[in-house]
Amino acid sequence: MIETRIVVRNNGPYRIEGDNIIITDEAGRPYGLAGRTVVSLCRCGTSATKPFCDGNHNRVGFQSQCEALELPPPKPKP
Ligand code: FES
Structure with missing residues (x-):
C-alpha cells in the first residue's frame, strides 16, 4: 500500500504528500x-x-494550532 500523509500545518493548510494523490x-x-x-x-x-x-x-492572519489526538472508537452502525 502506498502511504499518503496529511499534515495539518499550524496556521495554514492541510499538506498532502503521496505518490498517487487523487482529489x-x-x-x-x-x-x-x-x-x-x-x-x-x-x-x-x-x-x-x-x-x-x-x-x-x-x-x-489565520490562526489554528493543531496537535495530534486520539479519536474515540467509531459508533456501531445500526
Ligand atoms: S489555508 Fe492557505 S489559503 Fe486557506
Whole structure:
C-alpha cells in the first residue's frame, strides 16, 4: 500500500504528500494535479483557488494550532 500523509500545518493548510494523490469534486471528477506529489488544501476558507491553498491564510492572519489526538472508537452502525 502506498502511504499518503496529511499534515495539518499550524496556521495554514492541510499538506498532502503521496505518490498517487487523487482529489475529486463531489461528482467524483478528479482535479488535475499535473503529477504533483505534494499539494496543500485550504483550511482557512479564504483561498481563491479552493480547494487548494493560495497562501491567503497569511494575509488574513489565520490562526489554528493543531496537535495530534486520539479519536474515540467509531459508533456501531445500526
Ligand atoms: S489555508 Fe492557505 S489559503 Fe486557506
